[in-house]
Amino acid sequence: MSQENEHVQCLIIGSGPAGYTAAIYAARADLKPVMYTGMVPGGQLTQTTDVENFPGYPDGIMGPEMMEDFRKQAERFGTQVRFGHVSKVDFSSTPHKVIIDEEKTVTADTVIIATGASAKWLGLESEQKYNGFGVSACAVCDGFFFKGQDVAIVGAGDTAAEEATYLAKLCKKVHMLVRRDEFRASKAMQNRVLNTPNIEIHYNTDTEEILGDGKNVTGVKVKNNLTNETKVLDITGFFVAIGHNPNTEIFKGILDMDETGYLITQADSTKTNIPGVFACGDAQDKLWRQAVTAAGTGCMAALEAERYLAAAEHGSH
CATH class of the missing domain: 3.50.50.60 (FAD/NAD(P)-binding domain)
Structure with a gap:
């Protein structure tokens, strides 16, 4: 397979709690997910020190260490985690096209967006x-x-x-x-x-x-x-506390977003306006913005991607 072009079933963009949780679920469903971490592997949590409000860590855990645990768990089930930045997307036809670091093209049957947000x-x-x-x-x-x-x-x-x-x-x-x-x-x-x-x-x-x-x-x-x-x-x-910016610049004019740039997903779902493209975590959540809620939507996105692929196989969406 040439370096320039590669096809995957499930591509995950971003590597915070949402992206890694999506990866864990997608990998366990045998979707063989490939993740591109973005410029800040682990996302916003790598810039906080102690995380004390994530269930299951009675003594708290350091943000970077927690993201390391998430990554290992995703990799254990077969996720390919790659350092790289998505520079452009083309969702106008299927499979969806994504350009990595302005040079490599990856086509994907499903795309899970977990690009998060950055504090201002x-x-x-x-x-x-x-x-x-x-x-x-x-x-x-x-x-x-x-x-x-x-x-x-x-x-x-x-x-x-x-x-x-x-x-x-x-x-x-x-x-x-x-x-x-x-x-x-x-x-x-x-x-x-x-x-x-x-x-x-x-x-x-x-x-x-x-x-x-x-x-x-x-x-x-x-x-x-x-x-x-x-x-x-x-x-x-x-x-x-002067606000957050969702990292959604590359999806402008392609995916529905609100006036501040948060991706709009369907009610009780991670579906965007483009079939086969799902959004989870802080890129689509300006309300809660917690690690645990991001992880929850990452799980939803992977399950919805799995259903979407199953329906496609049976010839119906």
């Missing part, structure tokens, strides 16, 4: 430096580690409001940094924040720099964008 960051150097050492983009994942401490969260939408109230239950004090003079969040979420005594809201506030001792976060320098006054807030945790 402020873009500060100090933010990346302390990422995982006090800086986090997931309060629900990491809030627990800041019990009884002072933290800050940046954001003004529903997610930020929800995460601020979540942190307020655990932390002594939560500084909420809002860039404008008002929230973007819904009235109900705003009221929840305003009625939480240990949340202090700083309006018209920009984050200038995250401060630390070289190891961990010790504070944040903020600026009032009306008065240009700067001050330092003493905190040990800094949470970024």
Whole structure:
């Protein structure tokens, strides 16, 4: 078989909890899945440290280690896991065509999209430096580690409001940094924040720099964008809640997506608008975005791909 062209029954794009779970199920169904990991093998979980809310790990587990376990399990049943990035897709005819790293073409009877999402960051150097050492983009994942401490969260939408109230239950004090003079969040979420005594809201506030001792976060320098006054807030945790971007760029104009780029799947299903193409995990879920829910939809996608192939064999979709 030439390097340039290869045909597979089931191609999985992406390698987080959704992609690996899809691979485990597809491999066990003898679909001989081939997975391309994307540029961040293991996905967002490889950028968090401790995962304590995934069932079955009573003592918690490190994100990268957990993804390693997922990968081994997928490979054990015969998944081919390959490092590579899908650069282009053509779903206009069957089998579906996928271009890997701009050179190799793979045709596939079924495609499972598990490309995930990426947290939006402020873009500060100090933010990346302390990422995982006090800086986090997931309060629900990491809030627990800041019990009884002072933290800050940046954001003004529903997610930020929800995460601020979540942190307020655990932390002594939560500084909420809002860039404008008002929230973007819904009235109900705003009221929840305003009625939480240990949340202090700083309006018209920009984050200038995250401060630390070289190891961990010790504070944040903020600026009032009306008065240009700067001050330092003493905190040990800094949470970024300014949204996520689904990694769905290459499917624009091909698959149905909402205005923010999340793939739209049929109700109670992972089916996209193209038969034989399924989407799971954070690429199609902007609501829950948890490892365990992503894994659940990965399972659904593989089972639906298996049914689709069985129906195709019997001449009906």
